Amino acid sequence: xxxxxxxxxxxxxxxxxxPVPTLDRKCVKCKEGTAALIIRVSxxxxxxxxxxxxxHKFRAMLGKNRVIFPQEKVLLAVSGGAASCSMLSxxxxxxxxxxxxxxxxxxxxxxxxxGGACGRSQEERQRxxxxxxxxxxxxxxxxxIVPLEQVFVLPSSVLVPVTPDPDxxxxxxxxxxxxxxxxxxxAEEDEPSAAARLRVEDSYPPEHKLALESLFSSxxxxxxxxxxxxxxxxxxxxxxxRENGFSKVMMGESCSRLAVKLLSNIxxxxxxxxxxxxxxxxxxxxxxxxxxxxxDYSSKEIAAYxxxxxxxxxxxxxxxxxxxxxxxxxxxxxxxxxxxxxxFPSTVSTIYRTSEKLHTVKPSESEHSEPASRCxxxxxxxxxCVDKASAFHATLLSEQLSQIKLQDVSHDALRCAETQxxSHDALRCxxxxxxxxxxxxxxxxxxxxxLKTLLCYSCRLTIKDMGSVATLPAYITAEAERRRxxxxxxxxxxxxxxxxxx
Amino acid sequence: MTLNALQCxxxxxxxxxxxxxxxxxxxxxxxxxxxHSLCKDCFFWAFEEEIHQTIMSAGLFNRGETVAIGASGxxxxxxxxxxxxxxxxxxxxxxxxxxxxxxxxxxxxxxxxLETVKRNQQQYExxxxxxxxxxxxxxxxxxxxxxxxxxxNCTFCGVxxxxxxxxxxxxxxxxxxxxxxxxxxVAETVLMNVLRGDIARLRRCTSISxxxxxxxxxxxxxxxxxxxxxxxVLYAYFKKLDYFSTECIYSPNAYRGHARAFLKDLESIRPSxxxxxxxxxxxxxxxxxxxxxxxxxxxxCGYISSQALCKSCVLLEGLNRGLPKLGIGKHHRLHGxxxxxxxxxxxxEKKLKAVDF
Ligand SMILES: [Zn+2]
Ligand SMILES: [Zn+2]
Ligand SMILES: [Zn+2]
Ligand SMILES: [Zn+2]
Ligand SMILES: [Zn+2]
Numbered sequence: 001x002x003x004x005x006x007x008x009x010x011x012x013x014x015x016x017x018x019p020v021p022t023l024d025r026k027c028v029k030c031k032e033g034t035a036a037l038i039i040r041v042s043x044x045x046x047x048x049x050x051x052x053x054x055x056h057k058f059r060a061m062l063g064k065n066r067v068i069f070p071q072e073k074v075l076l077a078v079s080g081g082a083a084s085c086s087m088l089s090x091x092x093x094x095x096x097x098x099x100x101x102x103x104x105x106x107x108x109x110x111x112x113x114x115g116g117a118c119g120r121s122q123e124e125r126q127r128x129x130x131x132x133x134x135x136x137x138x139x140x141x142x143x144x145i146v147p148l149e150q151v152f153v154l155p156s157s158v159l160v161p162v163t164p165d166p167d168x169x170x171x172x173x174x175x176x177x178x179x180x181x182x183x184x185x186x187a188e189e190d191e192p193s194a195a196a197r198l199r200v201e202d203s204y205p206p207e208h209k210l211a212l213e214s215l216f217s218s219x220x221x222x223x224x225x226x227x228x229x230x231x232x233x234x235x236x237x238x239x240x241x242r243e244n245g246f247s248k249v250m251m252g253e254s255c256s257r258l259a260v261k262l263l264s265n266i267x268x269x270x271x272x273x274x275x276x277x278x279x280x281x282x283x284x285x286x287x288x289x290x291x292x293x294x295x296d297y298s299s300k301e302i303a304a305y306x307x308x309x310x311x312x313x314x315x316x317x318x319x320x321x322x323x324x325x326x327x328x329x330x331x332x333x334x335x336x337x338x339x340x341x342x343x344f345p346s347t348v349s350t351i352y353r354t355s356e357k358l359h360t361v362k363p364s365e366s367e368h369s370e371p372a373s374r375c376x377x378x379x380x381x382x383x384x385c386v387d388k389a390s391a392f393h394a395t396l397l398s399e400q401l402s403q404i405k406l407q408d409v410s411h412d413a414l415r416c417a418e419t420q421x422x423s424h425d426a427l428r429c430x431x432x433x434x435x436x437x438x439x440x441x442x443x444x445x446x447x448x449x450x451l452k453t454l455l456c457y458s459c460r461l462t463i464k465d466m467g468s469v470a471t472l473p474a475y476i477t478a479e480a481e482r483r484r485x486x487x488x489x490x491x492x493x494x495x496x497x498x499x500x501x502x
Numbered sequence: 503m504t505l506n507a508l509q510c511x512x513x514x515x516x517x518x519x520x521x522x523x524x525x526x527x528x529x530x531x532x533x534x535x536x537x538h539s540l541c542k543d544c545f546f547w548a549f550e551e552e553i554h555q556t557i558m559s560a561g562l563f564n565r566g567e568t569v570a571i572g573a574s575g576x577x578x579x580x581x582x583x584x585x586x587x588x589x590x591x592x593x594x595x596x597x598x599x600x601x602x603x604x605x606x607x608x609x610x611x612x613x614x615x616l617e618t619v620k621r622n623q624q625q626y627e628x629x630x631x632x633x634x635x636x637x638x639x640x641x642x643x644x645x646x647x648x649x650x651x652x653x654x655n656c657t658f659c660g661v662x663x664x665x666x667x668x669x670x671x672x673x674x675x676x677x678x679x680x681x682x683x684x685x686x687x688v689a690e691t692v693l694m695n696v697l698r699g700d701i702a703r704l705r706r707c708t709s710i711s712x713x714x715x716x717x718x719x720x721x722x723x724x725x726x727x728x729x730x731x732x733x734x735v736l737y738a739y740f741k742k743l744d745y746f747s748t749e750c751i752y753s754p755n756a757y758r759g760h761a762r763a764f765l766k767d768l769e770s771i772r773p774s775x776x777x778x779x780x781x782x783x784x785x786x787x788x789x790x791x792x793x794x795x796x797x798x799x800x801x802x803c804g805y806i807s808s809q810a811l812c813k814s815c816v817l818l819e820g821l822n823r824g825l826p827k828l829g830i831g832k833h834h835r836l837h838g839x840x841x842x843x844x845x846x847x848x849x850x851e852k853k854l855k856a857v858d859f
Pocket of ligand 4: 659
């Protein structure tokens with residue numbers, strides 16, 4: 001097949017030239033200061049104009065989107081990297097007394113110490129934590145340092161999206177601002193002195209350390225490990241936010257980071273959730289909103305800002321550190337975009353603009369209240385109830401046609417997949433050699449097959465790369481069991497239900 | 503893809519592995535798509551059955567329709583022709599199938615592949631129709647190169663080739679066209695459209711068929727949409743199908759090349775990546791406010807076009823008026839004049855005449 005066929009438009013692609021900085025170039029903004037850096041093709045900024053530009057961008061992003069209300073508690077997810085640390089510095093800047101258009105929310109900080117999943121020693125982890133603690137203490141904000149091992153004490157409720165109250169107590173943004181200004185005139189602002197009463201559990205029993213290690217060693221690919229780590233981190237952050245009354249979480253993902261995430265999520269089959277995974281706000285958890293205020297900054301700008309204005313950050317090795325380009329889908333995508341960006345400097349911004357045009361599929365009212373319509377792991381709306389003529393069904397069919405046949409199987413498998421039929425799986429157990437490891441219904445640990453029906457397309461791939469699902473934390477397996485039972489129950493009484501209501 | 507790519511798929515083991523489907527015969531290959539070890543017959547069956555399911559679930563054809571199979575002599579279209587013929591008989595689709603080939607009129611380039619198509623015709627006992635650029639456009643590619651020079655001929659071959667199948671099919675009055683686009687092609691296009699930020703195409707490129715939008719436009723479909731390129735090669739190899747293996751002489755555009763390399767790397771890390779990318783493309787949804795180009799039809803030839811005149815009619819006009827640059831830049835302003843057959847001004851002519859060789 002000739003490649004030229006479809007893409008003559010490609011010839012019209014604009015290719016930006018890499019700017020050549022000249023020595024005595026002047027700042028484009030004030031026309032006086034000597035240019036200190038070139039951000040984009042024609043923007044050469046002096047030091048102070050760059051600072052102003054950087055700060056302005058942060059407020060403009062929050063101002064434009066208007067989702068954070070005055071006095072709202074906002075949890076800043078800080079990883080120690082330059083992007084999230086510069087986000088922290090922007091919040092400090094915005095809250096400072098003399099800042100114009102002062103920010104008015106109440107910040108807290110969370111750091112998830114994932115060293116246990118990345119094979120770091122206790123000493124290394126402690127060193128990183130100490131460095132971060134000194135940065136965090138300096139801000140005066142309350143902070144949480146949570147080891148990833150804490151996932152083994154999470155409650156199942158973390159996996160259930162909570163519908164935010166659609167009542168008069170959550171008024172419009174404008175209303176909230178007005179009210180704030182009124183109240184503010186009466187009482188002088190209290191400094192947030194909450195730091196002391198926060199319950200920070202930064203220790204964990206040794207059995208959780210081992211459990212985390214066996215969870216990650218049962219994931220056979222780095223691709224699946226990274227995906228699982230991301231999911232568990234989200235759950236922990238969400239839990240801490242809910243427990244402590246934070247209704248927003250700020251993530252420090254830059255435009256460069258999000259371009260990588262967008263493309264790697266496409267490669268991972270996460271197309272349906274692309275808009276919420278990469279957009280400014282992610283409403284999937286309901287009561288706690290995720291926002292990404294750094295999404296307009298390139299990693300280059302962030303690095304320059306941190307260097308010029310001494311923003312402290314801590315290098316903490318992760319799963320991907322010092323791995324080859326082809327170690328995982330995520331790692332490959334990052335290397336691919338970095339190389340392409342060097343050749344076509346508009347790559348990142350083009351991909352980023354793509355994300356702006358995507359639409360977040362909002363689950364309908366009934367779907368919102370029914371956890372079964374969401375993925376057990378990533379809590380996105382399930383993308384597996386699709387047309388029969390789809391990649392998803394084509395994959396199921398391929399699996400089916402390549403294995404020993406049951407009676408009338410190709411027919412049944414398709415029907416089953418279509419309706420998420422749990423009873424079929426039970427049927428299957430009695431007819432064939434059963435669900436791989438050990439007995440079926442007697443075992444409380446769900447088999448791969450049981451878990452699968454509760455997952456989105458992409459999380460299924462992650463679980464597929466897993467040796468034993470028995471290593472999953474209890475809050476996940478317990479919720480899986482609950483959902484499975486509920487769907488069986490619903491099936492039993494289905495003929496008496498008048499509508500497909502809950 | 504050449505045969506050396508097969509080496510990873512065909513098992514070279516000392517211990518015989520049993521087929522995971524029939525559990526009787528010896529497995530001869532490991533399916534790239536699912537990693538199952540299969541015997542030859544079970545692989546053939548699975549491969550054909552999957553295409554049958556694709557055709558049925560997407561409702562690609564109706565009984566009694568005349569369907570043109572775009573035949574280039576390459577592996578995809580050879581396998582497509584073979585399987586379409588087979589399924590049409592096995593399941594009684596009731597389709598009138600024919601092979602449709604395009605002869606661009608490039609000396610030495612198409613000769614071999616057209617020979618392959620002719621042999622296929624005999625093997626499959628399907629009628630073959632070869633339409634030439636000369637018939638369709640009044641110009642051979644060689645003649646175009648003579649006028650426009652080598653530098654710009656890529657614009658012409660891309661545009662003309664896109665339309666050639668449709669125009670040929672219109673001439674033959676067929677109901678539908680099917681092409682050999684496979685899963686790798688579709689996934690690659692998804693990635694490329696993300697890299698180019700082309701949201702309109704991103705949305706369209708995963709659909710298995712283009713319904714007839716404008717009058718005269720013939721619906722196209724891709725029955726091999728979920729078939730891996732590697733499995734197509736395996737199928738052709740074990741079926742001993744006769745195909746012409748050639749790299750296209752036209753260099754693909756930069757982004758497609760990068761997208762292809764990226765996809766191959768993804769596949770090596772996680773073999774399901776190809777289907778995973780297609781799943782992403784099928785399920786992503788685009789904001790309502792995003793502008794989509796309005797699809798109209800060319801007022802001269804009836805082909806789908808967002809402008810008054812389609813790209814190939816503009817190019818043809820340029821060739822016929824001796825102004826080859828007409829279709830290369832953006833000259834939408836001149837469409838009115840072309841349509842009303844008005845002469846261009848001297849200045850306009852001067853601009854369009856200069857061709858840098
Ligand atoms: Zn300046
Ligand atoms: Zn999921
Ligand atoms: Zn077999
Ligand atoms: Zn060309
Ligand atoms: Zn036309």
